[in-house]
Amino acid sequence: MKKTRRIETMVELVRILAAIGIAYLIALVTLFAISDDPVFIIRQFVLGPFSSVRRIGSVINLAIPFTFTGLCFCFMYAVNKFNLSGEGIFMFSGCIVTLLAITLGRFGIPAGILIPLLILCGALTGFIVSLIPAYLDVKFSANIVVVSLMLNSILTFLSIWVLKYFMRDPTIGSLGSYVLPDAARLPSVFGKFRIQAGVFVALAMVIIVAVLFYKTIFGYKMRVVGSNQHFAKASGINMTVTIILAQLVGGAFAGMGGACEIMGNYDRFKWTASTQHGFDGLMVAVLARRNPILVPVAAVLLAYIRIGADVVNSKGDIPIQFITVIQGIVILLVAAEEFMGRFKKNLIYKAAQEDMMKDRERETREIMADAEATEAGKESVE
16 A cells, blocks of 8 residues: 555656646747747746746745645545635735734734744634635535635635724835734745745645645545545544535645745735635645645746746746646646556556565465475474
């Protein structure tokens, strides 16, 4: 079982890289055909994200919220529930965390206490909000996609309302909150790369989720419910509790992402429209094939593509919307079950044959050893 899981993880990683490679090849051919200076544009698109320390840091910083929301949708997909509320939760948790930071900042709470408290607040916000579509789905059979999409709109406008009437700074010309206290700001790490410290929180969460998925009873229940509900029900698994709890935990990770994004990359809350990071996490979860171990890899790849598009848009004659084409190709290839499916099946079949041969050889050695022992016993008796 462990060998099969390793093979599946390896093949999924190769699938992602192959999908990215094919999409890049199509993109490069397209750029060569439509650009006035295709060689320059292609070079900027491929190497632009690595052209400076600041851009490399930007790739990592952009991958951090993708990782949190990607983990969120891994939980949603684990129980086959297309709860899309991670988009609204990301923005709303950032709003609530900002309001709480401004309020608590007046009491001089040190950063060592305030920052973990705010991250926990973001997680709790996501946990509670995600209960709405999950409960309506289980209790009233409401269409969870429609409910969660409508909830995203509600959370977006609710965040703007809270910003306007509870924490707006009247001294600035644009719509924004009061400045976050220094104790509520995540520091930058790795020197000139200026990567926000939320990267450590994101990596820690990836490890925790991987352990939760593959080493705990709850993770086993989620995967059983997601793969075969009839078997899960026959096994005595409480499907209602498992489905709802999985969505609540997923929402908590989206909330943590919003908290870390605000505290790490902003000095005040300025979001007046949906960030789209929740839907980016949806793409990351699709790319990672619901495997939390692959989420940071998919997040970095998506962030790399996005930064490459920004570079091309700022230095060339290609619109940034061109990146939508690349993303669509990648998702189509990764979502296709049979893309490299035969390769995976052959590897699993070969591994099973090797295990079978080893078992036969071990059985043969045991039989020969027993025969030799029996023969030796006979000789000693004679």
